[in-house]
Amino acid sequence: MTGEMTALPDIQPGLLKFIKNTNARAPPPSESLVFGRTFTDHMLTIPWSLIDGWKEPTIQPYGPLSLEPSATCLHYAQTVFEGMKAYRDDTGKVTLFRPDKNMERMNTSAARLALPTFHGPALLELIKELVRTDKHWIPSEPGHSLYIRPTLIGTQRAIGINPPTEALLFVICSPVGPYYPNGFKPIALYGTTEFNRAAPGGTGAFKIGANYAVGVLPQKVAANKGYQQNLWLYGPEHDLTEVGTMNMFVVFRKPSGGYELVTPPLDGMILPGITRDSVLTLAREHAAGKSPLAELTKDLEVSERRVTMKEVKQAAQDGNLVELFGAGTAAVISPVDRIGYLGEDVLIPTEADGMGPVSRPIWKELVGRQMGAIDHEWSQFVTK
Template sequence: MFLHSLRRQRLPLALWTPRRLIATKHGVPDPMTGELMASTPDIQPNRVEIIRNTNPATPPPSHTLVFGHTFTDHMLTIPWNAVSGWGTPEIKPYGPFQMEPSATVLHYAQTIFEGMKAYRDEHGKITLFRPDMNMKRMNNSARRIALPTFNGNALLDLIKQLIRIDQHWVPKEPGYSLYVRPTMIGTQKVIGVGPPSEALLFVILSPAGPYYASGFKPVALYGTTEFVRASPGGTGAYKLGVNYAPGVLPQKSAAALGYSQNLWLHGEDHQLTEVGTMNMFVVFGKEDGSTELVTPPLDGMILPGVTRDSVLTLAREHVNGTKRLPNLPENLVVSERTVTMKEVKEAAAAGRLVEMFGAGTAAVISPVDRIGYMGEDVHIPTGEDGMGPVSRPIWTELVGRQWGSIPSEWSVPITE
């Protein structure tokens, strides 16, 4: 009867196949939003199956850790398909996946990821830092490339369970943490561009040391005009795997010229956008005596970083008196606006360029001491320890909240 109805509506032949009928009836991702067009089961933490690693490893000494090279004993996996929705979550031994060579992620880069950290305070309590923002951003990324969305609180519940199982991997030393990498990939076994009908969400954990093990070291940036990181209407505002591989060659080019990272410039007026894989901040001294903290607006090219938002929130709390930060300039102005290299050069020449820094999960704050631009270096002031008068007090407050020495609602407990 249903097939007869379809024929009377003269729908495309593709919709007449039994497989397509099932997918349409039970829900497939909308190609524009990534949302399911019909209801299917969401992630269900109470269904999790736990398979313990019978051959657990011994965490290495913390001082030997290299970022992203060491992984804990367990991982979380949750399959999805368009017919039955999210399947049974599993916490199981860390190990390789078995995947078809035709999986869409291998051909069309249908992959998204997040990066966040778990911290252990001096009393042994383990917390996550603002994980709700990571869940929100991951869903936004999923929508952008037509991967399935999910209940962020449900995934966070499972991530907490995973960390509790591997909690002995969270380093005890100050400055060390456990890096948490949630990832989703399209796994449909079809060579063809379109919303996948199968996907896999997984989470792995990696103990990590401090980004600057021997103290802050300001970095030199190369203002690249040869390559473009993102453009309006593109994918720069989303944490997609496809955004990162194209940055490797520009990074090699910058390193060959003696610079640590690329400063991504956009447009004919060379607008500053991001620093390597971090958000960017510039501090100007204004003629009226005020100090302006500036970062580019979220215009679709800029990734809405959690650290970026944290820096802005702390600065604005200081400005409006909600929480004054010691040693932060009293007459601070916080701006989200376009910044060009012309403005930076003119400020440097006039002695009004106070500092510049990147902000991200890995480094938290990364000070900058020079920019290579159009054949010359623009030099940027740095403090005695590499940080400036704005970045230093914000960094102090931020890491205090992350490691629990400063109580904050941003810290979400995993263990007591």
């Protein structure tokens, strides 16, 4: 007699249970917000087990989780997460920016840690319902948003390095203001040669908690030397990889007078950022003449290739380094004005507003699409 394996249940939005927070609070004044410190009234939780699959999703009051001291996430860093934002436009319409990409990446990260994967559109439907529940927490001021943090952890009650038989997916939300409330302030980077963020075959391409924990000490070292962030360098030629927790872009002036926008390739060490992909898409559309960036008048070449500190330093000396910036969900674009490298500073040009001739028009187009000022398919409707 031949038996067939029955597929375990995936995430089922139709089973959603709602528990209202009876101690709901008024959102704080927007000017008092500090990134990641204030959270909304509700959160989403979805437990999973190897026997039952994904269980009943619940929107419930924000509060502590109940975990056994032996939970595998506490011992073996079985944690993956995402960072995404909900935006409210002038009419009150609420949208999410490219959330399908976050669902794809979260599944890729979960698979890397042998955590359970899920149907991305189903989780996204539940996230939208959570945002609808707490939509009044989204600040109405320009540049503000609701930061959304989906997280998946192993919760099996056993000490042992194995794929967990129990897990918990939860989503929390935090109202946030603009990363640069008083205008763009270029940051100084420390070219880190003492530590590595990632290596080939490792986990640099995945959004897992362990990648960020090991960056705390190098960040302290950089701060003690007078720099805001690390510039992660790799290998004997000091290849540029990432900027702090952001993807990295460099703009070189070409002999023809045009620009080359360069970012390291996705070689297994680089996180495939949603903002990174958005910047590259906008730049390539401009280069192809499909959707020109109005303020960018120079010819633009877009490259995903290796770039070393030797090349950056030489370009700075020759006057061919146009700008360098980080790109990520929190800051969108983060311009850089100097890099501390082997005992000296490599100076990077910035313009009066702190940005550069390539990052500025890309930032304007990107934020316009995020905030709804520019209608585009990247923004998914949530609610009025």
